[in-house]
Amino acid sequence: MDASRWFFFIYYILYTTYDILSPMIGIFDSGIGGLSVLAKIREKAPNADVVYFGDTANAPYGTRSLLELKALTEAAVELLLSEGARDIVSACNSVSAFMTLSESGLLASVPFSITEMTRPTVRALARDFSGKKIVFLATPATIASGIYARGCAEADLDGTFFAVSDLAGAIERGAPREDIRAIVAHAISEIPRDTDILSLSCTHYPFVSDLFIEEIARAGLSAETFNPADSVAAEVCTGCEMSGAGKMRFIVSQDSPTFAALVKEHFGNMDIEVL
DSSP states (O other), rough: OOOHHHHHHHHHHHHHHSSSSSSSSEESSEEEETTHHHHHHHHOTOOOOEEEEGGGGGOOOOOOOHHHHHHHHHHHHHHHHHHHEEEEOOOOOHHHHHHTTTTTOHHHHSSSSEEEEEEHHHHHHHHHTTTTTEEEEEEEHHHHHHHHHHHHHTOOOOOEEOOOHHHHHOOOOOOOOHHHHHHHHHHHHHTTTTOEEEOOOOOOSSGGHHHHHHHHHHHHHHOOEEEEHHOOOOHHHSOOOSOOOOEEEESSSSSSSHHHHHHHHHHOOEEEOOO
16 A cells, blocks of 8 residues: 555544544635635535635645645645545645546545546536537646546537636735736637637636626627536535534635635635644
């Protein structure tokens, strides 16, 4: 058994013995992006107990190597399990791409539930938009992994894939709105004009979905934006334990005013623990 298998075996003991009477969902992302997924889960299951870890010290993940993503993923899962999570949601497309690569074997080897972003996204698009021209906008790490290209091939979807280098980082650090608009406008200028569906395949992107809609209209396109968080939340709420008291905990690896502001905007006044 290699080191990563031992890691998950040890934390399986925590998983099966900690807080059994009150199952908790653990969500992690490089920072604020996963809050878009949490918001959708709260809409569908307000009684679910959730612990959220934002790895703000290492954000964004979208330019990280596979080795870095592996180490960051294992550390995040370790933390969430130690805090009582029994179902894990990887609310980061870059991490999800790493997790679903055949050489990682992660999803098949762990003894607990993990929901990632890419497969629920492709399933929803295949169900609702078969025959449409779909463009996936995501980070360089996600696009380079080829995970959405493989998913589209398996689902017989007409997909095109574009990496957006700076957008997640700009959103994460709270860059001026017009700076973010410029990045969005440039991304829209590169997509095919006959695009039907624009999948915002980085969990940071839905926080500026209004800018995407405005720039799509400005470019004279008729594309509709798609937020994968909806489909991921639906699968989480189907496959995980939703009973609880509606408790939420937020943990970050580094203090972030942007993170704090978004938590307050979407979830009210909440304590944020800094590691």
